[in-house]
Amino acid sequence: MDAEPGLVVELADGGWVGAVTRVEKQTVELEDRHGRRRVFPLDAGFLVDGVAVRLAVPTAGPARPGQLRTASGSIAPTTTGEQARARVARAHRIVVEGRHDAELVEKVWGADLRVEGIVVEYLEGIDHLAEELRAVQPGPERRIGVLVDHLVPGSKESRIAEQVTSPHVLVVGHPFVDVWQGVKPGRLGLDAWPKIPRDIEWKHGICAALGWPHADQADIAAAWQRILGSVRDYHDLEPALLGRVEQLIDFTSSP
Numbered sequence: 281m282d283a284e285p286g287l288v289v290e291l292a293d294g295g296w297v298g299a300v301t302r303v304e305k306q307t308v309e310l311e312d313r314h315g316r317r318r319v320f321p322l323d324a325g326f327l328v329d330g331v332a333v334r335l336a337v338p339t340a341g342p343a344r345p346g347q348l349r350t351a352s353g354s355i356a357p358t359t360t361g362e363q364a365r366a367r368v369a370r371a372h373r374i375v376v377e378g379r380h381d382a383e384l385v386e387k388v389w390g391a392d393l394r395v396e397g398i399v400v401e402y403l404e405g406i407d408h409l410a411e412e413l414r415a416v417q418p419g420p421e422r423r424i425g426v427l428v429d430h431l432v433p434g435s436k437e438s439r440i441a442e443q444v445t446s447p448h449v450l451v452v453g454h455p456f457v458d459v460w461q462g463v464k465p466g467r468l469g470l471d472a473w474p475k476i477p478r479d480i481e482w483k484h485g486i487c488a489a490l491g492w493p494h495a496d497q498a499d500i501a502a503a504w505q506r507i508l509g510s511v512r513d514y515h516d517l518e519p520a521l522l523g524r525v526e527q528l529i530d531f532t533s534s535p
């Protein structure tokens with residue numbers, strides 16, 4: 281399996297879990313959820329989703345001197361290459377829950393998605409997923425990838441995801457209450473995101489805990505722009521989010 285940036289892997293002995301941040305000819309660097317990084321031999325034993333794999337240098341290879349990388353870590357196409365222009369949008373789609381999810385995906389993976397011709401749409405809540413799937417009618421030529429917030433056992437989101445049975449739909453999710461938490465707290469000068477009681481609306485609670493204005497929706501929007509503005513590239517996102525978005529891009533762009 282290519283050691284693509286954002287791929288979440290686990291040492292077979294359980295000694296480390298992290299997302300790929302850099303790969304060289306014989307080594308791979310992994311970053312865990314605390315932001316710690318370690319380098320391992322490529323031929324060390326790894327697991328991906330519990331399955332044993334052998335990691336390899338991505339077929340595109342490491343960036344050569346002078347080559348640019350996109351915010352997701354991919355090698356940017358040259359201005360004269362066949363992939364320089366955005367591909368006409370395909371029927372495949374990646375669906376996220378809300379506007380903030382879509383804006384974060386666009387900021388980090390936008391260049392990759394335009395090359396692949398994959399459009400990102402948002403639902404305004406996972407409750408609308410079944411309705412959306414009935415409308416788009418997924419099939420072999422119209423694969424749908426779905427990114428869900430707070431996809432943990434026993435949650436409402438997990439129950440909705442379990443109802444999706446089409447082989448042309450892939451539903452994956454991260455454990456965070458909201459995609460805001462997918463941004464590493466260190467980017468905002470925090471050791472960790474504040475814990476908010478369940479009886480308080482989460483985003484308002486976060487803003488209140490951080491001393492940010494939160495009187496109305498305009499304040500919440502301003503808070504999100506502050507968070508989004510702190511994101512430079514994939515290094516600033518949690519591995520649990522990185523891996524899932526990369527998985528959806530693979531699902532919707534592969535032949």
